[in-house]
Structure formats: structure tokens, C-alpha cells
Amino acid sequence: MSSRACASSIKIVLCGPSNAGKTSITKRFITDTFDEYQDTTVGSAFFSKQLYSKAHNTNVRVEVWDTAGQEKYRAMAPMYFRHAAGALLVFDETVLKSFEELEAVWLPELLPHMNDSTEFIVVCGNKCDAVLTEEQRESLQKAQEACRARGITFLHTSAKKGHNVHESFGGLVDRILTRREKEAAAALAAGANGGDGRAKSTLATRIGSGDNGGIKRSNCC
Amino acid sequence: MQGDSNCTPREKEEEKTRVEAMGDERSGAKYELQKNVLLKAIRPGGLFYEYVDRGPVEMLCVPHQLFLESSGIAPYLRLPSTHSHNSSIATTTLRIGERDVALTPEQHQQIACITREAFLDYHLVHFDGVASPAFVTLRGQRGEFSADLQSVARYGRIGASKVLCELSPLLEPDDASVSAFHPCKLHILVLAKPLMDDEEVHNLLSALQRILPPMEGAGTEQCQNDQKTGVEQTPGPSFLENCFSREAILNYRRTVAKDNDVHSREFQEMMKLPVCAPVAKTISNFVETIQQRDAPLFDNTDVRRAISFCLDQCRRIPFFARDASKLHIAAEGFEKYIMTKLYWRAFGVDPEERERNKELNERLRRLSPLVNAEELDALKEVEEHHLWGQAMLDLEGMNFFKTPREKLRCAVRACEGLAKAVSAVLVQKKKKCFDGNINNNNNNIGNNDNSKSMDENPVVFGADEFLPCFMLLVLRASPRDYYLHVHYVKRFRDASLITPHESYCLTNLESAAEFWLSYTTSLSRQTGTSRPSTPQKTIVEDLFIAPVATSFIVQPADKDEICAVAQQTESKYGQLSNSSFQHDFFSLTGDVVPEGINVAKLLLEERKPFENLTVAELRGIVEEARRLLAEKHKSTQTGSKSPD
Numbered sequence: 001m002s003s004r005a006c007a008s009s010i011k012i013v014l015c016g017p018s019n020a021g022k023t024s025i026t027k028r029f030i031t032d033t034f035d036e037y038q039d040t041t042v043g044s045a046f047f048s049k050q051l052y053s054k055a056h057n058t059n060v061r062v063e064v065w066d067t068a069g070q071e072k073y074r075a076m077a078p079m080y081f082r083h084a085a086g087a088l089l090v091f092d093e094t095v096l097k098s099f100e101e102l103e104a105v106w107l108p109e110l111l112p113h114m115n116d117s118t119e120f121i122v123v124c125g126n127k128c129d130a131v132l133t134e135e136q137r138e139s140l141q142k143a144q145e146a147c148r149a150r151g152i153t154f155l156h157t158s159a160k161k162g163h164n165v166h167e168s169f170g171g172l173v174d175r176i177l178t179r180r181e182k183e184a185a186a187a188l189a190a191g192a193n194g195g196d197g198r199a200k201s202t203l204a205t206r207i208g209s210g211d212n213g214g215i216k217r218s219n220c221c
Numbered sequence: 222m223q224g225d226s227n228c229t230p231r232e233k234e235e236e237k238t239r240v241e242a243m244g245d246e247r248s249g250a251k252y253e254l255q256k257n258v259l260l261k262a263i264r265p266g267g268l269f270y271e272y273v274d275r276g277p278v279e280m281l282c283v284p285h286q287l288f289l290e291s292s293g294i295a296p297y298l299r300l301p302s303t304h305s306h307n308s309s310i311a312t313t314t315l316r317i318g319e320r321d322v323a324l325t326p327e328q329h330q331q332i333a334c335i336t337r338e339a340f341l342d343y344h345l346v347h348f349d350g351v352a353s354p355a356f357v358t359l360r361g362q363r364g365e366f367s368a369d370l371q372s373v374a375r376y377g378r379i380g381a382s383k384v385l386c387e388l389s390p391l392l393e394p395d396d397a398s399v400s401a402f403h404p405c406k407l408h409i410l411v412l413a414k415p416l417m418d419d420e421e422v423h424n425l426l427s428a429l430q431r432i433l434p435p436m437e438g439a440g441t442e443q444c445q446n447d448q449k450t451g452v453e454q455t456p457g458p459s460f461l462e463n464c465f466s467r468e469a470i471l472n473y474r475r476t477v478a479k480d481n482d483v484h485s486r487e488f489q490e491m492m493k494l495p496v497c498a499p500v501a502k503t504i505s506n507f508v509e510t511i512q513q514r515d516a517p518l519f520d521n522t523d524v525r526r527a528i529s530f531c532l533d534q535c536r537r538i539p540f541f542a543r544d545a546s547k548l549h550i551a552a553e554g555f556e557k558y559i560m561t562k563l564y565w566r567a568f569g570v571d572p573e574e575r576e577r578n579k580e581l582n583e584r585l586r587r588l589s590p591l592v593n594a595e596e597l598d599a600l601k602e603v604e605e606h607h608l609w610g611q612a613m614l615d616l617e618g619m620n621f622f623k624t625p626r627e628k629l630r631c632a633v634r635a636c637e638g639l640a641k642a643v644s645a646v647l648v649q650k651k652k653k654c655f656d657g658n659i660n661n662n663n664n665n666i667g668n669n670d671n672s673k674s675m676d677e678n679p680v681v682f683g684a685d686e687f688l689p690c691f692m693l694l695v696l697r698a699s700p701r702d703y704y705l706h707v708h709y710v711k712r713f714r715d716a717s718l719i720t721p722h723e724s725y726c727l728t729n730l731e732s733a734a735e736f737w738l739s740y741t742t743s744l745s746r747q748t749g750t751s752r753p754s755t756p757q758k759t760i761v762e763d764l765f766i767a768p769v770a771t772s773f774i775v776q777p778a779d780k781d782e783i784c785a786v787a788q789q790t791e792s793k794y795g796q797l798s799n800s801s802f803q804h805d806f807f808s809l810t811g812d813v814v815p816e817g818i819n820v821a822k823l824l825l826e827e828r829k830p831f832e833n834l835t836v837a838e839l840r841g842i843v844e845e846a847r848r849l850l851a852e853k854h855k856s857t858q859t860g861s862k863s864p865d
Contacts, residue, residue, distance in 0.1 A: 037435075045686075066684035070685065073732075075736075075739065
């Protein structure tokens with residue numbers, strides 16, 4: 001019931017090789033005591049948290065869907081990508097070929113579900129506090145350049161120290177909310193201009209059921 | 222043989238009844254007080270003395286000793302308390318006739334549990350009121366005493382059981398040694414027959430005999446219902462067999478209902494209100510229309526449209542408009558009502574899905590003995606956790622429900638139980654790792670750090686740990702019709718009503734089905750790195766093959782699956798896209814099933830005039846709308862534009 005009362009929710013999928021620290025990052029995000037978090041759900045690889053976005057002055061429920069990173073389960077990951085608003089790709093900065101694996105395996109599976117757009121994908125190089133060798137730094141430099149070339153946000157994170165964890169999720173959520181506001185404005189404009197737009201909008205309202213109707217009305221007010 | 226054994230007790234009972242009638246009630250009372258094994262079982266040292274009683278109950282009905290002996294229940298009731306047993310000797314001896322059976326502590330515990338739940342709880346009675354003869358037992362069975370308290374009859378059963386005599390409570394009400402509702406504190410009535418029918422008695426005895434060592438078992442066990450037969454064809458853990466009796470299924474349904482915020486009664490009460498009569502009639506007519514079709518339900522287009530229409534009607538009723546939670550109850554109630562009525566026309570109706578289900582069942586049965594936890598990267602200790610069995614039962618529990626929501630709730634319970642088991646196993650592992658202080662590799666060092674930081678927080682794990690264990694759970698449980706359940710829920714569970722966590726669990730179910738359908742043996746899996754790409758190709762090929770094989774009927778199903786699993790609140794643009802999809806579904810459905818056109822168009826027509834009419838006129842409009850000729854789809858669209 002409480003989740004239905006939320007104005008909106010955002011589904012974020014979490015993927016990457018096993019032991020990269022996906023769970024630790026999520027745990028840090030969910031349980032960070034510096035956030036005024038309420039009503040968190042932890043268990044069975046599904047995490048949910050109410051998040052306040054300062055940029056948009058609104059509350060949003062973030063649902064983090066974890067996926068298994070083992071090789072034998074990678075074929076199952078696309079089922080979890082369905083209808084995702086954003087994605088966090090996590091790799092281990094201390095493992096030299098971890099990013100290459102991420103780029104070769106997960107990114108091709110993920111892009112079709114994101115309309116081939118990299119706007120809402122964040123690559124997290126986890127365990128940045130454990131990077132010691134020059135070879136690792138060179139590998140990271142290449143990874144960063146590859147992400148920049150594709151327009152993907154790249155962040156060095158440390159779940160242990162909390163470095164960039166909130167920025168990873170928060171930045172992604174802000175961009176998603178910005179996009180939704182633009183789409184809502186465009187829909188309103190289309191509705192105001194054309195009769196077809198109005199008819200479709202009305203039909204959408206009728207087809208919607210349950211709390212969706214209430215949500216729409218509250219949005220109009 | 223069974224016929225003879227059945228006749229003999231009845232003849233003996235008749236003779237006993239005559240003797241009782243001629244004799245004195247006092248002598249009968251004394252005899253039962255001394256000899257009755259159920260009364261002995263509730264006394265100190267008896268099987269039920271440590272009984273964790275649930276109230277409120279006022280009376281204990283005791284079948285008389287002759288029945289207990291002739292039915293074969295008496296030897297079990299003579300067993301001592303499991304508590305004293307645990308503290309003293311290693312095994313207990315159960316004497317049946319001239320044979321002694323040695324019981325392990327687990328078997329003893331199981332017998333105590335079954336006799337409590339499947340026998341004693343039938344005879345603990347709570348009256349509806351102080352002066353009311355109507356009662357309900359702890360098992361939820363209802364019955365009534367005659368006015369003079371000389372007989373007792375259960376509702377729905379033929380005949381009554383005679384009350385032979387009455388006994389005072391064995392302990393005073395203010396006795397502090399036991400709690401308020403302990404059987405020793407209750408008034409006692411000795412009955413000629415138990416408050417159970419023959420089938421229930423037989424099920425009890427079958428369950429008890431099944432616990433005994435099979436070599437020494439007396440007589441053959443018979444499976445009286447299909448589910449037992451199904452279970453034995455796929456041999457599973459013993460608890461599953463025990464749980465498949467009818468009483469256990471009812472118990473399980475009750476347990477799941479407690480977990481859910483089910484408001485079926487409130488929904489029914491709402492629909493009885495006069496103001497809701499048009500909605501109730503609409504939904505009933507819809508169900509009747511679908512039931513009269515030849516074709517089964519392949520997709521949820523009609524169901525979604527009908528529910529949407531009914532909810533629009535509800536929103537115009539002030540009773541619902543004031544309270545959003547009532548609208549939610551109505552939405553859930555509509556889905557439950559419709560899908561319960563149309564279950565057999567919607568579940569497993571696709572031949573393609575039935576083939577896949579059969580294939581999956583065969584695979585799971587074949588692979589279960591072969592695949593171990595390590596091959597799946599799962600935690601092998603999780604199978605030994607006490608919640609593992611309950612999680613397996615919860616997966617099988619999907620067979621006990623018809624509505625998509627309740628099936629999904631069973632899956633959610635399985636995931637939650639498994640999550641607790643995984644968490645407990647990980648806690649133990651980290652304790653061992655911390656104690657062992659192994660620093661050989663980085664993973665262990667990382668684990669140590671994690672364990673330190675997690676001292677203040679519960680253990681948090683992700684899909685890397687959970688999903689392999691879930692795959693193992695599905696393999697070991699091998700639920701019947703697993704594939705059909707998953708696709709039924711995907712298709713017919715309302716996307717707007719499903720919670721995010723439920724959706725995640727549904728995706729777990731789906732991934733487990735695809736995983737096991739595409740699983741190859743461990744030897745070939747370990748061979749090369751090219752192997753992981755094979756399952757993906759298989760899945761892709763299957764997705765393409767299905768629509769072609771079944772012409773156009775499956776296409777609406779595929780699109781509905783997309784809608785059914787929709788997670789987020791979509792933007793208005795997304796909703797417009799959905800509305801265009803809805804039109805496509807309507808066209809496809811109309812092409813396939815001519816009757817569908819009528820239903821959908823009638824609903825669309827009824828939608829328009831209601832906006833201009835009061836609630837009082839709704840009933841007449843519904844009647845008139847049914848007589849109108851169906852307009853074309855385009856005309857309906859044109860009509861819907863005019864209010865704007």
C-alpha cells in the first residue's frame with residue numbers, strides 16, 4: 001500500500017560480474033545514514049528506497065533489481081532488464097579485464113532495452129580505494145575513454161568508503177526524472193494542439209485502472 | 222478386507238450403544254475416565270500435555286474408547302510426551318497389536334504434530350455465544366449441538382454423533398500449571414463418534430502410518446486423491462506428501478490468506494450494496510459471456526477491458542470516490558472474481574505452453590538427482606536449513622490457488638523463505654571465516670572486512686548468492702505445472718496492481734523456467750567457454766518459433782506479457798503507446814473470435830452515455846445498451862471524441 005502511494009517509481013537494474021561489489025554498493029546506497037531514508041526494503045536481491053531529489057523537489061521510489069553475474073546465469077539477465085529506466089554496470093577496478101568483460105557481455109544485452117541510448121547507463125568502477133598498480137591505472141584510463149566515447153557516465157566508486165555511491169544512483173535518478181518531465185511537457189503540448197492527442201490521452205486515462213487514475217488526477221491538480 | 226474392518230467397528234458401536242442405553246451413565250463415565258486414551262494423552266506425561274494451546278475453546282469432545290481402539294488411533298495416543306522423551310531415552314516404542322515399532326525423535330515429533338492438528342483440533346470446540354448451540358472447532362469446522370445436548374452434528378455432514386456422557390474438567394480453571402485453554406481445563410463430552418467423517422479419519426491414519434518405517438508398515442497405503450498420486454509419481458520429501466492431504470491444503474490456503482491483505486469479504490459486501498448493483502451485473506454478464514464462448518482465453522485483453530470498465534463505474538459512485546483503498550479492494554476483487562470463474566478457460570489452454578510445461582517437468586525430474594549445489598554456484602548448506610522445506614512447499618502451493626495474485630504470493634513467500642535461509646547460511650559462513658582467520662586470498666580479506674562492517678547491520682546479499690539458490694530450489698521442488706503457472710501469472714496479473722517486489726519474484730520464476738529449459742549437463746557445460754552462448758540462442762529461437770507455430774493467436778499474448786510485466790509508472794507518452802497497443806489487441810481479438818467484438822463494443826458503448834447520466838439511471842442504460850446494434854470500431858472512436 002505504501003509503495004502505491006508514491007508519486008512515481010524508477011526501476012534500475014544492477015549488473016556486472018560476480019564479486020565486483022554490486023551488493024555492497026547497493027547496501028551502501030540503501031542504508032547510508034546520511035540520507036533521510038524511509039521505508040526501505042532489503043531482501044532477496046531486491047532493494048527499494050524512497051529518495052528525495054533536490055533538483056526536482058520530489059520524492060521518488062527507487063527499485064534496484066540485482067542480477068546474477070555468474071557466467072551460467074548471464075543469459076537470464078535480459079528478463080530483468082525489461083522496462084528498466086536506468087542501469088548500473090559495476091566492475092572491479094582491481095581486476096584488469098573486468099571492464100572488458102562488462103563491455104563485451106552486458107552492454108550489448110542492455111542497450112536494446114534502453115532504446116540503444118546510453119543516457120541512463122552508469123558504469124561504476126568499484127573498489128577504487130584498492131587500486132595500487134600502474135597497470136591497473138592504465139586499464140582504468142582506457143575504460144574511461146571508452147565510456148566517454150559512447151556517452152556513458154563513468155564513476156570511480158568505493159562501497160567501503162562510500163565514495164561516489166550516492167552520486168551514482170542520485171545522478172541517474174535525476175537524469176531519468178528530467179527526461180520524464182520533458183516527456184510529460186511534450187505530451188501536454190501535443191494534447192493541447194491536436195484532437196487525436198486528446199482522444200488518445202482520454203483513452204489512456206480510461207484504460208488506466210486502480211491507483212493510476214488517482215495518480216493522474218493528482219498530477220493534474 | 223477394508224470393507225470388513227469398516228463393518229466390524231460399526232457393529233461393535235451398535236452393540237456398545239445398546240449396552241450404554243441399558244446401563245448407567247455413571248459407570249460409562251468412570252470407564253472413560255479410566256480407560257480413554259485421549260483423556261490420558263492430555264494428562265501430565267501424555268502426548269498432548271505439552272500442547273501449545275490456541276484459544277478460545279470451551280469444550281473438549283472425546284470419542285469413546287471403543288472407537289479409538291477399533292479405528293486404530295489408540296496406539297498413537299498412548300505415546301508419551303515428546304518433551305519428556307527428548308530428555309530421557311533415545312527412542313520410543315510404539316506398540317501396535319503384538320508388534321513394537323521403534324520411533325526416532327523426529328518420527329515421534331511428527332506423530333505428535335499430526336495427531337494434534339488432524340485429530341485433537343477437530344475436537345476442541347468454541348461456541349458462538351454463551352447460550353448458542355452452534356460451535357466452531359480449532360480446525361475451522363462448524364457444527365451444532367441439539368437443544369438437549371444429547372447429540373452433536375457437523376454442518377454439511379449426514380447424521381449426528383450421540384453424546385454418551387459428560388465429565389468435569391480434569392483441572393480447576395485457576396490451576397497455574399497449564400495455560401487457560403489447555404485441554405485439561407475444559408469441560409468434556411464423550412461422543413459415540415468423532416467430529417470427523419470417515420475420509421478424515423482415514424487420512425489421519427494414512428498420514429500416521431506413512432511416518433512409520435515402511436518395511437514394518439501394516440497394510441497397504443492408498444492414495445485417495447489425484448494430488449497424492451501426482452506426488453508419488455514424482456517422489457519428493459516426506460513433508461510434501463504429508464502436506465498434500467485435503468486438510469493440509471486448506472491449512473496452507475489459510476496461512477497464505479493471513480499473509481496477504483485479502484479483502485474478499487469486504488469486496489463481496491461492497492458488491493451487495495444497491496448502489497453497486499450495475500457493476501455486479503456487468504461483471505457477471507462478462508463472465509457469462511466468456512464462459513459461453515468456444516475459444517478459451519488466450520490473452521487478458523477482454524479481462525482488462527472489463528475490469529477497467531467496472532472501475533470507471535465505481536469511480537462515479539461516491540462510496541468509492543471518497544476512498545482510494547476501496548477502489549484498490551474493488552480492483553483486486555474484480556480480478557479474483559473473474560479469474561476464479563474463468564480459471565479453466567485461461568490456465569494452460571495453449572498447446573504450445575503445455576508442451577513446454579511437459580518438457581520442463583521431464584527435465585526437472587531427470588536433473589534433480591544429478592545436479593548438486595556446487596554446479597550451480599549455490600550454497601549447499603542452504604538445503605539443510607529448516608526454511609528450505611517450507612520454501613519448496615510454497616512453490617508447490619501455486620497449485621492450490623486459482624487467482625494470479627495468490628499464485629504469485631506463493632512465489633513471493635518462497636523467495637522470502639529462501640532469502641532468510643541464504644542469510645542464515647551466510648552468517649554462519651562468515652562466523653567460520655572470521656574465526657578461522659584465513660588470509661590467504663583477497664576474497665577472504667574482503668569477507669572479513671564485510672563481516673566487521675556488518676556486525677551492526679543484517680547480512681545483505683545480492684543476486685549472485687540468491688539466484689543460484691533459487692534455481693536449486695526450483696529444481697528440488699519440481700513444482701507441478703510450473704511453466705504454466707508462470708505464464709498464467711504473467712498474462713493475467715494486472716500490471717497496475719502488482720508490487721515491484723512481486724514483479725521481481727515473478728521475473729525470478731521466469732528466469733528459472735528458462736534456465737532449466739536451456740540447461741545442459743554439467744560435463745558439457747564445463748567443457749568450453751562457447752557453451753554459455755548456447756542457452757541464449759535457444760531462448761531467442763524459441764521466442765521466434767512460438768508465434769509462427771500458432772499463427773496469430775499468440776501475438777496478443779506476447780504483447781500482453783509485455784504489458785503484464787510493466788514495472789514503472791510510465792510517462793503520458795508511454796501511456797499513449799499503451800493505448801495504441803490496446804487497440805491492436807482489440808483488432809486481433811476481434812478477428813480471431815467474433816463474439817469478442819460484441820463484448821468489447823458493448824463495453825465501449827456503455828462507457829459514453831454513463832458520463833452524462835446519474836447513478837440511478839445506470840441500470841436502465843445497461844439494459845438498453847445490450848439491445849443496441851454493435852457499431853464499428855471507428856464509430857466508437859468518433860463517439861468517444863465528442864465529450865472532449
